[in-house]
Amino acid sequence: xxxRSDRDHGQRxxxxxxxxxxxxxxxxxxxxxxxxxxxxxxxxxxxxIPHVITGQDIVAWITKNVNIDNDEAxxxxxxxxxxxxxxxxxxxxxxxxxPDGSLYxxxxxxxxxxxxxxxxxxxxxxxxxxxxxxxxxxxxxYEQEEYNKLHKWMNHKWDxxxxxxxxxxxxxxxxxADRVVFDCQERAYWIVHRPPPQTHSAMDYGLDRHIDRxxxxxxxxxYYRRIIIYTQQAVMRSRVKSSVSLGALAKxxxxxxxxxxxxxxxxxxxxxxxxxxxxxxxxxxxxxxxxKMSVERWSFSFYELLNDPRGRADFKIFLKxxxxxxxxxxxxxxxxLKWGTAASMSEKAEQIFKTFLAPGAPRWINIDGRTMGxxxxxxxxxxxxxxxxxxTHIFMLMKKDTFYRYLKSPVYKEIQKxxxxxxxxxxxxxxxxxxxxxRRPSINPIITWQKEQExxxxxxAAAGPVDIKKLMASKLDRK
Amino acid sequence: MSRWRQSVVEIQTxxxxxxxxxxxxxxxxxxxxxxxxxxxxxxxxxxGSFLREELEETRTVAHKICSGLHRRLxxxxxxxxxxxxxxxxxxxxxxxxxxxxxxxxxDLKKVKxxxxxxxxxxxxxxxxxxNAGYAGGTSEVAARAAMVQTPWLSVEETASPDLKNHIVEIxxxxxxxxxxxxxxxxxxxxxxxxxxxGVSTQDGGQEExxxxxxxxxxxxxxxxxxxxxxxxxxxxxxxxxCLLS
Numbered sequence: 001x002x003x004r005s006d007r008d009h010g011q012r013x014x015x016x017x018x019x020x021x022x023x024x025x026x027x028x029x030x031x032x033x034x035x036x037x038x039x040x041x042x043x044x045x046x047x048x049i050p051h052v053i054t055g056q057d058i059v060a061w062i063t064k065n066v067n068i069d070n071d072e073a074x075x076x077x078x079x080x081x082x083x084x085x086x087x088x089x090x091x092x093x094x095x096x097x098x099p100d101g102s103l104y105x106x107x108x109x110x111x112x113x114x115x116x117x118x119x120x121x122x123x124x125x126x127x128x129x130x131x132x133x134x135x136x137x138x139x140x141x142y143e144q145e146e147y148n149k150l151h152k153w154m155n156h157k158w159d160x161x162x163x164x165x166x167x168x169x170x171x172x173x174x175x176x177a178d179r180v181v182f183d184c185q186e187r188a189y190w191i192v193h194r195p196p197p198q199t200h201s202a203m204d205y206g207l208d209r210h211i212d213r214x215x216x217x218x219x220x221x222x223y224y225r226r227i228i229i230y231t232q233q234a235v236m237r238s239r240v241k242s243s244v245s246l247g248a249l250a251k252x253x254x255x256x257x258x259x260x261x262x263x264x265x266x267x268x269x270x271x272x273x274x275x276x277x278x279x280x281x282x283x284x285x286x287x288x289x290x291x292k293m294s295v296e297r298w299s300f301s302f303y304e305l306l307n308d309p310r311g312r313a314d315f316k317i318f319l320k321x322x323x324x325x326x327x328x329x330x331x332x333x334x335x336x337l338k339w340g341t342a343a344s345m346s347e348k349a350e351q352i353f354k355t356f357l358a359p360g361a362p363r364w365i366n367i368d369g370r371t372m373g374x375x376x377x378x379x380x381x382x383x384x385x386x387x388x389x390x391x392t393h394i395f396m397l398m399k400k401d402t403f404y405r406y407l408k409s410p411v412y413k414e415i416q417k418x419x420x421x422x423x424x425x426x427x428x429x430x431x432x433x434x435x436x437x438x439r440r441p442s443i444n445p446i447i448t449w450q451k452e453q454e455x456x457x458x459x460x461a462a463a464g465p466v467d468i469k470k471l472m473a474s475k476l477d478r479k
Numbered sequence: 480m481s482r483w484r485q486s487v488v489e490i491q492t493x494x495x496x497x498x499x500x501x502x503x504x505x506x507x508x509x510x511x512x513x514x515x516x517x518x519x520x521x522x523x524x525x526x527g528s529f530l531r532e533e534l535e536e537t538r539t540v541a542h543k544i545c546s547g548l549h550r551r552l553x554x555x556x557x558x559x560x561x562x563x564x565x566x567x568x569x570x571x572x573x574x575x576x577x578x579x580x581x582x583x584x585x586d587l588k589k590v591k592x593x594x595x596x597x598x599x600x601x602x603x604x605x606x607x608x609x610n611a612g613y614a615g616g617t618s619e620v621a622a623r624a625a626m627v628q629t630p631w632l633s634v635e636e637t638a639s640p641d642l643k644n645h646i647v648e649i650x651x652x653x654x655x656x657x658x659x660x661x662x663x664x665x666x667x668x669x670x671x672x673x674x675x676x677g678v679s680t681q682d683g684g685q686e687e688x689x690x691x692x693x694x695x696x697x698x699x700x701x702x703x704x705x706x707x708x709x710x711x712x713x714x715x716x717x718x719x720x721c722l723l724s
Contacts, residue, residue: 024596051524109522109593117589122582132674151673158669159571160578163505167512182519 013212014205020083020113027085030061031106037061049177052089052105055098074099082202084113087188093196105181111189113203119193122157125150127190129165142197255300259293267293269425275435277442282422285309286451292421299407302399306331318411324402326363327394330356334391338384349382357390367393496555497565500572503548504579510541511583518586521593528599534590541583542645548576549652556660567668574667577656584649591642 030036037058039051055077062073077097080086081104088095089103097104128147131139139147151158195201217223258264268278282291290310298305298314305311312328319325333352340348356365357376367375371389378386406412427435514537517530555569640648 108519109596110519110589114589114592117585120585122578123585148673155669156574156664156667157578158671158673160508160575162671162675163508163575164512164579164582167508168515170512182516185519 013209014116014118015209017113017205023080023083023085024112026066027080027106029065030058049181052103053086055100055102055104058086058097058104059099070099079202082192084111084189084192087184087191089184092184092188093191093199095192095199095202105184107188108185111185113192119189121150122154122161124190124194125154125157125161126164126168127186129161130169133165133169140196146194259297265424267291267424268422269427274425274427274432275439276425276427278422278425280442282420283310286455289418289420290314290415292416292419295416295419298412302395302403305403305406314411314415315406318406318409319402321411322402322405326356326365327398327402329363330365331391331394331398334387334394337382337387345384346382349379349386352387353379365390365394366397493555493565496551497569497572500548500552500555500569503544503551504572504575507541507544507548507576507579510537510544511579511586513537514541514583515586518590518593521590522597526597526599531594531599538587538642538645542640545580545583545649545652549656552576553656553659556662570662570667571669573660573662574664577653577664580649580653584646584653587642587646587649591646594642 037053039053041050041052058077058080059070059073062068062076063070066073066076068076074097077086077099078095081088081097082095084095085107086097086104087107088098089105091102124146128139128143128150131143132147154161192201193203261270266279268282269276271277271279281287283294287310294308294310298308298311305315316325316328319328330352333348333356337345337348337352353376355361355363357372357379358364367390371393375387375390514534517534517537520526520530521534552569552572556573
């Protein structure tokens with residue numbers, strides 16, 4: 001039984017189906033006997049059934065009346081079929097409009113998809129029971145599964161369902177032709193609303209919504225209060241001249257336009273199109289030689305460099321040469337604190353304090369006194385964002401100073417020279433099919449995580465407090 | 480021990496009432512099925528004022544059966560005591576009437592909306608009716624519905640409401656039923672098992688059904704080798720939402 005109460009806060013409104021109302025208007029026009037699509041009679045063994053239309057007629061009518069070109073008209077027609085306003089008579093499982101002589105018929109308005117009401121499971125159970133009666137237990141595999149599921153779930157209603165199914169099945173008094181028409185209609189309706197597995201359904205709209213988008217919202221006190229707060233906040237926002245913001249946008253676009261996979265095909269080939277994984281392999285975080293595109297991207301901004309794991313590794317090598325790795329180490333430690341588990345937070349905070357912030361610490365970072373004071377005070381009661389001020393300061397320091405030195409350094413120039421530029425793939429149709437067949441799942445994420453942990457352990461061991469004396473001693477020894 | 484205290488007369492009356500309710504339930508089932516069948520031709524080329532009148536009549540019959548059944552079943556359930564023999568039967572009837580009422584209310588809502596979309600007040604409205612392929616008439620269905628009689632011995636005078644009020648009335652009925660009787664719905668065991676209805680067949684209907692299936696399977700047009708939805712050579716997606724075209 002459906003739960004019925006006004007306080008039921010379940011989500012039940014379907015979004016994004018407002019196109020259905022517009023489609024209905026078009027369908028009504030389409031079937032107009034004088035100006036609509038021309039219908040013929042379908043000849044079956046025993047009877048003739050009127051009002052049958054062909055695919056090419058539909059496409060032609062749509063092209064003329066909606067004033068679009070042929071390809072779009074076909075897509076539009078396919079949408080009509082997929083939503084269930086027209087159903088195909090041949091190959092009824094595939095809801096596509098074929099622009100040839102294949103036959104279609106209009107669906108009766110009772111079975112039109114309506115935004116407000118979903119196709120109910122009770123009705124589906126009755127339909128399956130009817131089909132069971134008619135076909136004497138021979139249903140499709142997915143229908144059998146659904147039947148069993150519904151039987152288990154709606155067990156208490158089962159008497160009612162069987163009784164209704166038997167009653168509805170008894171309509172033998174209708175003429176043969178009408179029975180065929182009705183059965184075709186019902187079958188088409190259920191193919192749209194309960195699609196067979198591994199087919200796409202046009203009624204797939206995601207989750208139900210809590211609020212009905214079509215209903216007018218009641219103007220209560222709460223509503224007005226909400227609107228007032230919203231507008232007050234909107235007025236208080238800081239304003240930027242459009243010339244400034246548009247200039248920033250234009251600059252961003254010119255910088256990044258060659259790196260957008262929608263605008264420029266990515267090298268060697270887009271794995272989603274060609275099922276070839278080389279693009280992902282070449283850009284993996286632990287790859288030896290990065291691609292030219294990534295290296296170029298690192299030079300755009302410090303944020304890009306830090307975000308790309310390969311770029312960060314390169315930057316780390318550079319910093320090691322300069323003996324100023326503590327800034328980046330602190331930044332990474334702060335990130336770990338931000339994103340880490342709540343349990344480990346106090347422990348991490350203490351470690352960070354000992355390593356980076358305490359006076360005389362092994363990797364002491366150079367931040368101004370005010371920030372240092374704030375951070376140390378905050379560390380008494382550590383929370384996730386206690387290092388935020390210090391982290392921002394360090395970030396700006398690295399960006400303004402170290403980043404530009406990095407870009408001019410021999411490390412970066414060497415990487416630029418070594419970077420590879422893969423040639424674009426050019427797969428033939430047969431190769432594409434083969435790629436599709438050879439699709440394999442990628443590395444188990446558990447293995448990737450384990451590798452990361454190993455790397456971290458190695459890095460932690462290596463980056464222990466660098467004993468300057470020992471290092472200088474070893475250098476002096478060699479001399 | 481209370482059931483031994485009931486007199487024979489009481490037991491007999493109760494049995495009669497339960498049987499009456501069962502017959503009424505079967506009748507209601509029939510009427511709602513007819514109503515649905517007629518509702519499917521609303522808005523199609525078979526629609527007409529005749530169909531709408533028949534719908535109205537069927538709805539009135541259903542309303543009469545509904546209200547009578549509801550009243551009787553409610554009284555049966557309220558005066559039911561623990562450990563009564565026909566407890567299961569009455570509860571089963573209860574679930575069935577709730578489901579039929581909900582089903583019927585859904586059909587009523589659909590009918591209301593369809594009647595608003597396809598009003599038949601003017602001549603040119605007939606052009607808007609969808610040519611869905613019907614050729615015959617629904618007069619037999621309506622006759623079937625009219626044949627159903629209310630199995631009450633006494634005639635009750637209740638005014639049957641119009642469509643909108645009927646929907647609201649069913650809402651009220653259902654609300655009342657849920658509040659006054661507390662029967663856990665999931666505890667009711669059905670008498671029918673799964674898949675049973677497919678096994679039992681009637682002789683007369685067999686050959687007709689087979690040929691019906693043949694008729695519905697129009698021969699498939701030979702498809703060309705591309706299994707995509709559009710003509711793009713890279714399209715392997717069988718749906719209309721591919722981005723390649």
